[in-house]
Amino acid sequence: MDHCAQPSLLPIEEALARICNQLNPVQGTETIDLHHALDRVLAFPISAPINVPAGDNSAMDGYAVRVQDCTETLTVIGQALAGHPFSEEIGAGQSVRIMTGALVPAGADTVVMQENVQRHGDQLTITHLPEAGENIRRAGEDITLGSEVIAAGQRLSALDIGLLASLGLAQATVVRRLRVAILTTGDELLPAGAAPEAGKIYDSNRPLLAALLTRLPVEVMDLGVITDNLTALRSAFITAMQWADVVISTGGVSVGDADYTKDVLAELGEIDFWKIAMKPGKPFAFGRLGQGWFFGLPGNPVSTAVTYHQLVVPGLRHLAGETISVQQTLTAIAGQPLKKQPGRTDFQRGVLSNNNGVNTVMSAGLQSSGVLSAMAQANCYIRLEAERGSVAAGESVCVIPFDEFIR
Structure with missing residues (x-):
């Protein structure tokens, strides 16, 4: 048996469920331009204001015809280009030169690809008879007017943004960014760039978390390294809780004599649980801090990374209003x-x-x-x-x- 395994340790599945069951998604929203919307969470569903394509258009370079006339020699009476439609109606025995993406002229019901015709001047002979409707992309074939295009709670990808732009939309209403404060604790920690000191190690956890948090729709307050001092830690938490929706600390949630995080949380907030049956990452704390929430991560860097990824990320995504899919395995x-x-x-x-x-x-x-x-x-x-x-x-x-x- 794992010497760290204890009956009181919370299974990771239960820990994650308890986190998400308590975190109610934030309610604030903002309307932003699409070029700022990558990875933001959509606040309301979006329905298509138009058909895509907007009208019947050609899928090929060729000729727009009436299928019933295709056994005859046809007269070419004009051309239709993408963005420049042919404005007249095709009659019996007539055809129109058409390019890919151009609107199909009124009266035509088929497009014959150019490889299947012979043309001499304005006279056209079809060498391979088409079926009715061939090579036409119908209005609304991609997206139908009024249909839901993107559901509320979806984190917008680059493809989603392209999709919204294809509907003529320049803005989207998204959930506001979460406010997240981060700090590390420990007298042994040095900031990157400082000269080495005996008994000291460089703080990798805060730069790691700050970088990882850029992948989420959050604003970050970096409170730096807090010494193993009850007063200093209390002051840092008070500063954080006055601004942040979530405070994430690393270190100080173990059982050492100088691990004060649990003491401060007991004073300023409430701990839900602080030990889980997970390796790495047994000393992991979750609870309330003022009106916000607290995640206390272990001090070892791999434990920090794994618990952040497996427990904090789902919690933050849920708090940000995102509908989360099952983790790929x-x-x-x-x-x-x-x-x-x-x-x-x-x-x-x-x-x-x-x-x-x-x-x-x-x-x-x-x-x-x-x-x-x-x-x-x-x-x-x-x-x-x-x-x-x-x-x-x-x-x-x-x-x-x-x-x-x-x-």
């Missing part, structure tokens, strides 16, 4: 033995590859929660169930590919 063959003790769900860092159609995963290296270099080389988690022990080479395992929220 794959089944892979372990390419080597993997060590594990039963007791906690383990998120080992791996390298996933596909060889001749078979998913294979290898360990990314040392699995210590302090070895960030191995996680930087990984492209997935190897998710080993709480009750599972060590894995032999060739066994099937569950793999979670890294997404944009951790890369």
Whole structure:
């Protein structure tokens, strides 16, 4: 049994459910230009104000005709170009030269591709008879007027923005950005760029979190490194809670003599839970802080990254009003033995590859929660169930590919 596994540890699935069940999505909205809307969460559903295409148009370069006339020699009476329609109606025995994307002239019901005709001057002979409606893209074939195009709660992708632009929309109403304050705790921490000192380490957690948070619709307040001092920590939390919807700290949620985070939270807020059956990341805290919320992440950098990705990201996306899909998982063959003790769900860092159609995963290296270099080389988690022990080479395992929220 994992020596860190205890009956009081909360399973990760229950921890995530408790987080999302308590976080009510923020209500504020703003209307913004589309070129600022990438990765913002849509506040209200959008219905199509027009048909796409707006009218019947040609899918080919060729000739617009009446299918009933196609056995005759036809007279070409004009041309239709994209953006420059032919304004008259086609009559019996007539055709119009038409280019891809041009509106089909009134009276025509078919477009014959240019490879299937012979033309001499204004006389046209069709060498391969078409079917009625051939090579015509119908009005509303892509998007029908009044249909829902994008649902509320969708995080807008570049393709979504292109889709909205194709409807003539220049703006979208989105959920306001979350306000997130971040801080790290510990007398041992140095900021990047400082001269090395004996007994000190560089703070990687705050730069890591600040970078990862740019993938979400948030504003960030960086409160820096807070020393292991109850007064300093209380002051930082008071500053954060006056502005932020969410405060994220790293370090200080373990059981050390100088870990004051739980004490300050007990004074200023309320802890829901602070230990989970997860590796890495057992000392993880969640609760209220004033009118907002608090996530306390472990101090080791890999534990910070994994708990942020698996617990904080879903919480923030839910709080931002996003409708979240189920996390993608794959089944892979372990390419080597993997060590594990039963007791906690383990998120080992791996390298996933596909060889001749078979998913294979290898360990990314040392699995210590302090070895960030191995996680930087990984492209997935190897998710080993709480009750599972060590894995032999060739066994099937569950793999979670890294997404944009951790890369």
